[in-house]
Amino acid sequence: MSISQHRSCASISDRVKRLSPSGIRKFFDLLASMEGVVSLGVGEPDYTTPWHVREAAIRSLERGYTMYTSNSGIPELRQELSKHLKAHHDVTYDPNGEILITVGVSEGMDLAMRAILNSGDEVIIADPxxxxxxxxxxxxxxxxxxxPTSLENDFELRAADIEERITDRTRAIFIGYPANPTGAVMGREGLLEIAELAQRRDLMVVSDEIYARLVYGVNHTCFASLPGMRERTILLGGFSKAHAMTGWRIGYAAAPRDVIAAMTKIHQYTMMCAPTMAQVAAAEALKAGDAGVNEMVADYNRRRQLIVTGLNSIGLACFEPKGAFYVFPSIAATGMTSEEFSEKLLVEEKVAVVPGSAFGQCGEGHVRCCYATSVADLQEALGRMKRFVERHRK
Amino acid sequence: MKEILKILEDDARTSVEQIAIMAGKSVDEVVAFIKQAEQDRVVLRYKAVVNWDRVEDEQVRALIEVKVTPEPDFGFDAVADRIARFPQVRSAYLASGNYDLLLVVVGKNEHEIANFVSEKLTHIKGVQGTVTHFVLKRYKEDGEMLEAGEEVKRQPVIL
Known part of the structure; x- marks a missing residue:
């Protein structure tokens, strides 16, 4: 059955036309038509949201919390976040005016960019x-x-590489560590160098720290906590990954007052507020403390060690990813492009991984595997990938 | 080393090789730890959580409150020990509240459990009285929901 081929009279904007359509559409379509696939292609926890969080949302509905909230988000959640940021990252944000509740980090990123960019301003982004x-x-x-970032540097962003690309139009550096797709983290040293650069060249830093809680054997350094950085950082975070709340769509931005005011202006005209029951649920998630999150992190860590060891042993070399829930093995052993590899692996062995090229040119030669899936599925996927690599080793 | 116990508690069939990888230990360390844990009765047994409701086999389960007169030197322990040794008693706890011991007892039918109470339990010296609650339906067993409801599927690929 084919969808109507007629074109509308609408003229699509140049900006939207410029966005590359997801390069792996074909791959998605293929996947959708297949049965029995073990997927390492997801980007979300395999946990459902903890029951006490779901229960809090249900209760809020029963009590009739069904109206809009303030544009900034419910005070209780902003206060809890303020306490959380202080306790975990040693950064201080006033819940009134320096924290904005957004619809996921996705909205936060959009608001941040629209709030600070003028037409033609350049923004530094890591590849992949x-x-x-x-x-x-x-x-x-x-x-x-x-x-570009690369395997030699464990996919960390280096200040020297950034500096080479700074022009008089550069406005901001957009970083995201722990990183999707690589699982890379950045240590305090490397971040301090970026901080020094931002100071010297007067740049803003937008720091997507959605995976901040998912680190293994290392401490996460919040960019805004570095000396002098609170003034020039927009800190973005959310509940999706650490609290297994992807579908609730709750994130937040913390930044200096004038920046949050600008972001709130856009938010109030385009979104009004994040969903009320989801905000109540997020507040409950924070109030419950760290035990539940720590347990999930310990569990991810066990699976992380399983998949890293497994991939290395079948000849798909990977560096040790110390954050998020992704491994980014090199597929050099097969001599295939990442798209070829992913498509063949799906067709021949019914294992879904995401081609590294979907995340930028420098992701080529790698595939992203998510280990937020059951141990049984990980074992099954590794077995199938082993067969595949043996068959296609060049 | 709690890591190893967590892994076993979640799936006792996990191989020592896999446990070693997941816990970041050597296979020898894992083997030695498990052996010690078994000796120390930290790990008591490896068994399946069975949903008997799904099997034709009829089985009746009751929670029994037992009021006990404590013995001078042994408190509740001696009586509890005598009661707990009956194979029908699957779990036995000393509990605070209006009674002293709480038992989980299984039998083929109500009759068998009634017999156990009248012929065995009430004959034990120190047992003052019992209240038997027959289980009508089980919802959760040892951390596992018995009827999980329909499975929620994730999108196969999310960037």
């Missing part, structure tokens, strides 16, 4: 990086400038 960074910059009228 999360697929939405570049479109967010373009839609806000900016110009993304990619800075």
């Amino acid at each position: 990086s999360y697929v939405a960074y570049e479109p967010c910059v373009i839609l806000a009228g900016g110009e993304p400038v990619k800075v």
Whole structure:
């Protein structure tokens, strides 16, 4: 059955036309038509939201909390976030005026870019990086400038590489560590160098820290906590990953007052507020403390070690990813492009991984595997991938 | 080393090789730890959580409150020990509240459990009285929901 081929009279904007359609559409379509696939292609926890959080949302509905909230979000959630940011990252934000509740980090990124960019302003982005960074910059009228990162540096962004690409139009550095798709983290040293650069060249830093809680054996450094950085950082975070709340769509932005005011202005005209029951649920997630999150992190860590060891042993070399829930093995052993590899693996062995090229040129030669899936599925996927690699080793 | 117990508690069939990888230990360390845990009765047994409701086999389960007169030197322990040794008693706890011991007892039918109460339990010295609650339906067993409801599927690929 084919969808109508007639074109409308609408003229689509140049900005939208410029956004690359997801390069792996064909791959998605193929996947949708298949049965029995073990997917390492997801980007969300395999946990359902903890029951006490769901229960809090149900109760809020029963009590009739069904109206809009203030544009900034419910005070209780902003207060809890303020306490949380202080306790975990040693950064201080006033819940009144320096924290905005957004519809996921996705909205936060969009608001941040629209709030700070003038037409033609350049924004530094790591290559590879999360697929939405570049479109967010373009839609806000900016110009993304990619800075390559590589396996040799464990996919960390280096200040020297950034500096080479800074021009008089550069407005901001957009970082996201722990990183999707690589699982890379950045240590305090590397971040301090970026901080020094931002100071010296007077740049804003937008820091997507959605995976901040998912680190293994290392501490997460919040960019805004570095000396002098609170003034020039827009900190973005959310509940999706650490609290297994992807479908609730709750994120937040924390930044200096004038920046939050600007972001709130856009938010109030385009979104009004984040969903009320989801905000209540998010507040409950924070109030419950760290035990539940820590347990999930310990569980991810066990699976992380399983998949890293497994991939290395079948000849798909990977560096040790210390954050998020992704591994980014090299597929050099097969001599295939990442798209070829992913498509063949899906067709021949029914295992779904995401081609690294979907995240930028520098992701080529790698595939993203998510280990937020059951141990049984991980074992099954590794077995199938082993067969595949043995068959296609060049 | 709690890591290893967590992994076993979640799936006791996990191989020592896999446990070693998941816990970041050597296979020898894992083997030695498990052996010690078994000796120390930290790990008591490895068994399946069975949903008997799904099997034709009829089985009746009751929660029994037992009021006990404590013994001078042994408190509740001696009586509790005598009661707990009956194979029908699947779990036995000393509990605070209006009674002293709480038992989980299984039998083929109500009759068998009634017999156990009248012929065995009430004959034990120190047992003052019992209240038997027959289980009508089980919802959760040892951390596992018995009827999980329909499975919620994730999108196969999310960037």
